[in-house]
Amino acid sequence: MGKVERVVFLSLVLDLFAFTIPLPLFPRIIEWYTKRESSDLNGFLSRTLSLVSGFRSLLYKPSSNPQKWDIVLLGGLMGSVFSALQWFISPYIGSLSDKYGRKRVLLITMIGNLLSAIVWLQSTSFASYLLSRVIGGLSEGNVQLAIAILSDVTTPETRAKALAHVGIAFAICFCIGPPIGAYFASRPLPRSITASGFELNVYAGPAALTLVLLTLETIFLVFALPETRGKAAQKPVVNGSAKAAVNGKTNGTARTSRQATVAERLKMLKTLQRLHFLFLGIFSGVEFTLTFLTFDLFDWNNKQNGTLIGSIGIISAILQGGYVRRAMSRVGEGKMALRGISSCALGLIFLTILPHFVESRPTIAVRLLQAAAVCMAMTSATVVNSLTAFASLQTDDVTVDSDTGKAMKEHPDLAKGKALGKFRSSGQLGRAIGPLLACASYWTFGPSLTYAVSAVAMYALVGYMRRVTRGTTVTAKTQ
Numbered sequence: 001m002g003k004v005e006r007v008v009f010l011s012l013v014l015d016l017f018a019f020t021i022p023l024p025l026f027p028r029i030i031e032w033y034t035k036r037e038s039s040d041l042n043g044f045l046s047r048t049l050s051l052v053s054g055f056r057s058l059l060y061k062p063s064s065n066p067q068k069w070d071i072v073l074l075g076g077l078m079g080s081v082f083s084a085l086q087w088f089i090s091p092y093i094g095s096l097s098d099k100y101g102r103k104r105v106l107l108i109t110m111i112g113n114l115l116s117a118i119v120w121l122q123s124t125s126f127a128s129y130l131l132s133r134v135i136g137g138l139s140e141g142n143v144q145l146a147i148a149i150l151s152d153v154t155t156p157e158t159r160a161k162a163l164a165h166v167g168i169a170f171a172i173c174f175c176i177g178p179p180i181g182a183y184f185a186s187r188p189l190p191r192s193i194t195a196s197g198f199e200l201n202v203y204a205g206p207a208a209l210t211l212v213l214l215t216l217e218t219i220f221l222v223f224a225l226p227e228t229r230g231k232a233a234q235k236p237v238v239n240g241s242a243k244a245a246v247n248g249k250t251n252g253t254a255r256t257s258r259q260a261t262v263a264e265r266l267k268m269l270k271t272l273q274r275l276h277f278l279f280l281g282i283f284s285g286v287e288f289t290l291t292f293l294t295f296d297l298f299d300w301n302n303k304q305n306g307t308l309i310g311s312i313g314i315i316s317a318i319l320q321g322g323y324v325r326r327a328m329s330r331v332g333e334g335k336m337a338l339r340g341i342s343s344c345a346l347g348l349i350f351l352t353i354l355p356h357f358v359e360s361r362p363t364i365a366v367r368l369l370q371a372a373a374v375c376m377a378m379t380s381a382t383v384v385n386s387l388t389a390f391a392s393l394q395t396d397d398v399t400v401d402s403d404t405g406k407a408m409k410e411h412p413d414l415a416k417g418k419a420l421g422k423f424r425s426s427g428q429l430g431r432a433i434g435p436l437l438a439c440a441s442y443w444t445f446g447p448s449l450t451y452a453v454s455a456v457a458m459y460a461l462v463g464y465m466r467r468v469t470r471g472t473t474v475t476a477k478t479q
Contacts, residue, residue: 005153005154011225012169013169017176017180018117019140019177020176020178021180022203023178024182025206030071034049036125044127049071049074052077056073059439059440060443073439076435076436078130078133080432081130081432084137084428086431087429090428091418091421091425093145093421094145094415094421095421097417102148103226112135113139113142116139117207119132121208122199122201142217143424147392151416152229157329159393160333163388163392167380171313174309174310184206265395269394269395272390272468275468277427277429278464280427281433281437284430285434286347292447293369297447298358298366298369308369312380315373319378323381324336337390341462343376344458345462350375351368351447354368355447384427
């Protein structure tokens with residue numbers, strides 16, 4: 001791992017650690033605001049919960065404690081709002097990084113992240129807390145800029161291996177962030193603070209930890225991260241007997257996933273954006289409803305759900321570090337993504353038949369859930385990273401004119417930051433829409449039909465991905 005790769009990985013760990021800390025707290029935070037603002041029937045939270053309750057009642061009428069379901073649904077909607085904001089802002093962040101540099105734009109987004117944490121720390125109303133989430137959604141640019149930076153400093157042959165570090169950072173932080181957030185949420189605030197008359201959010205502990213992590217990340221980036229825009233890595237010289245980087249070799253010719261012409265690369269980018277949107281729309285819906293499934297059918301508590309989600313993260317991290325990084329250059333980005341999508345389709349079949357065994361054969365039902373979790377871990381480890389690497393190979397390696405200082409590129413839509421920003425944006429739109437559709441289907445038609453339809457849709461993506469990977473590569477002469 002090169003110096004820049006190490007810097008990017010460590011900054012991602014700090015950033016995603018801070019991002020995952022509040023994830024398990026959403027329902028509890030909303031519940032606290034509900035009790036705090038219960039007397040204000042015309043307040044922002046009361047009106048929001050009324051809208052959520054009306055939407056939920058059209059789909060599902062629980063036999064007991066409907067307010068709990070409304071709180072859980074509102075927590076999911078807040079996640080969708082964050083993703084929707086990322087869908088809007090990601091292309092702009094990417095374009096700005098092409099024009100002004102990756103490091104400068106990344107540090108500006110970090111200011112927004114810090115502001116988001118500060119607002120959360122002091123948010124004693126639901127409206128102010130939602131404001132902190134909006135600021136965070138409009139500011140979060142670390143992941144997409146990390147991808148652009150890694151694409152700047154790697155060759156097509158080494159890019160997929162480097163981008164696997166993004167997935168590893170995700171898996172590690174999703175394992176440790178939520179439990180640590182829950183731990184600090186259970187710790188009371190120091191009496192010196194609560195007695196000072198300065199009112200803070202009830203979860204000021206996790207908010208303060210988030211602020212500290214983001215501050216450390218910002219300082220680290222200022223001193224450790226170099227500017228990478230226009231500093232493309234030199235492609236290593238290989239002979240005809242060397243292994244091809246992506247999709248194999250024939251007669252001294254290395255096959256890559258980069259298309260031959262500008263028009264073909266633009267077309268491929270749009271295809272990959274569509275795949276990213278469709279995949280994450282389905283997959284994020286499965287992730288969102290999984291806790292509904294364990295609550296409804298197994299009556300699992302938060303600890304059991306945390307163990308399930310944590311195990312998925314651990315398996316995903318092991319697969320990315322031990323398998324994906326090593327196999328990507330041999331298998332190819334497209335085929336690796338295809339394997340992950342196929343694994344997800346298989347996991348959805350397990351979830352489809354699971355409800356039929358809960359009462360008659362509960363042990364089999366649990367085993368089916370565990371098998372589905374392993375399939376989901378394989379999916380998490382492969383698909384998004386592979387599609388991202390595939391997309392990055394279609395972009396221009398931007399160079400800077402030594403005389404004018406301006407970036408030179410073949411086509412404005414192939415500029416790396418802008419193109420990868422649009423790619424990420426498409427996935428975030430899927431993350432915003434998918435949970436809402438899956439939730440509506442789950443409550444209206446039940447888990448079996450919901451997962452069966454999702455499985456059919458995922459198998460359709462398998463066929464689509466096969467067509468994309470068939471005959472899309474071109475050959476590049478090796479020396």
